Amino acid sequence: MNNFKIDVSVDCILSQAQKRIDELQLVIEFLQKQLEKAPEGSLNGTSSHSQLQWQRIVGTKRFYLSSGNSKLIKALAQKKYNALLLEDFKRQRKALDKLINSYVPQNGEKTYMSMSERWRKQIVPLNIPDSEYADLWQSLRYKGKTIENTGFLTSKGECVRSKSEIIIADVLASLCIPYRYEFPHKMKNGDLSRCIDVYSDFTCLNIHTRKEFVWEHFGLMDDAEYARNAVAKIEMYQNNGYFLGDNLIFTMETHEKPLNSKIVRDLVKKYLI
Known part of the structure; x- marks a missing residue:
């Protein structure tokens, strides 16, 4: 049905992008809720005599955390990971939003149909409507x-x-x-x-x-x-x-x-x- 040796496939980019946006939004909302429940402050790790020491930073104050604070250390480490992940997913979401707003799928049909019938009779379209x-x-x-x-x-x-x-x-x-x-x-x-x-x-x-x-x-x-x-x-x-x-x-x-x-x-x- 097509006289060309190539064919332009059906463009599913926008639908796939929207599906990905929906997935990202669910993850973003989940991470935001996790961060809201996370302990106050941030975690910093320093090396001293070949041993890693953990510090909790709250405002301008620093508190050393002993091995007995492992639960808090893990919670603050998870908080940092979730925050980095949240920023990454937000960047992905922003890029896809931009794509959705600017990308116009076109496999040649719109161009073909924009021409008068007299012109179309003289043309072999890349993709017929x-x-x-x-x-x-x-x-x-x-x-x-x-x-x-x-x-x-x-x-x-x-x-x-x-x-x-x-x-x-x-x-x-x-x-x-x-x-x-x-x-x-x-x-x-x-x-x-x-x-x-x-x-x-x-x-x-x-x-x-x-x-x-x-x-x-x-x-x-x-x-x-x-x-x-x-x-x-x-x-x-x-x-x-x-x-x-x-x-x-x-x-x-x-x-x-x-x-x-x-x-x-x-x-x-x-x-x-």
């Missing part, structure tokens, strides 16, 4: 499994195999997630001896990361034979490089515990938006 990429991805023609009229129709008018698949398809459509129903993937079978076509229930695209996810729904998990086959299928996906949360999503249900549309929506928001 998400909407165009999604349209191209969605337009791929393929031959899925043969399906008779089940009576289960999605909001897009597609015929699927169950009410639960209607739920998944309609949530995907409502959140504008491109998907292919029962798209064939070449995979090695259970004993890895040959390749077979595996018609995954849904193959979905995260438009922003441009990453594909396979979504399998296991709808009869209270049936022992079906459950064994489901476990074998999940294992086959793993043997072919598909892992839960990375590029594989699956949902399950039983007769007593049907598919929850909220869970479907939460999964879509987690992995596909």
Whole structure:
């Protein structure tokens, strides 16, 4: 889909920076509380006759601390460490705040879209806009499994195999997630001896990361034979490089515990938006 031999990856710097800022802020608040509870004064160590002597400094006064004051020595040493650490984390936080305020992610899409349509027709963009990429991805023609009229129709008018698949398809459509129903993937079978076509229930695209996810729904998990086959299928996906949360999503249900549309929506928001 891209005529360039290079591609500019999705820019996650700002989100990663904000995550780091949030982490730093928690540590900063923790260190500040620790310093508030620390003993008064500071610790100074001097060498005398090859032995280290500790002094506690409070204002202009100095007090020598004997080995019997080990608890206080440790508390004051920890106080110094916490204070140095606090300053370091504050510097990191300040640098990241500056980055957040000044950095504008750009993978070329904004520049491309700023040009008129007549100009865009003459250009091969470094990265095509998400909407165009999604349209191209969605337009791929393929031959899925043969399906008779089940009576289960999605909001897009597609015929699927169950009410639960209607739920998944309609949530995907409502959140504008491109998907292919029962798209064939070449995979090695259970004993890895040959390749077979595996018609995954849904193959979905995260438009922003441009990453594909396979979504399998296991709808009869209270049936022992079906459950064994489901476990074998999940294992086959793993043997072919598909892992839960990375590029594989699956949902399950039983007769007593049907598919929850909220869970479907939460999964879509987690992995596909």
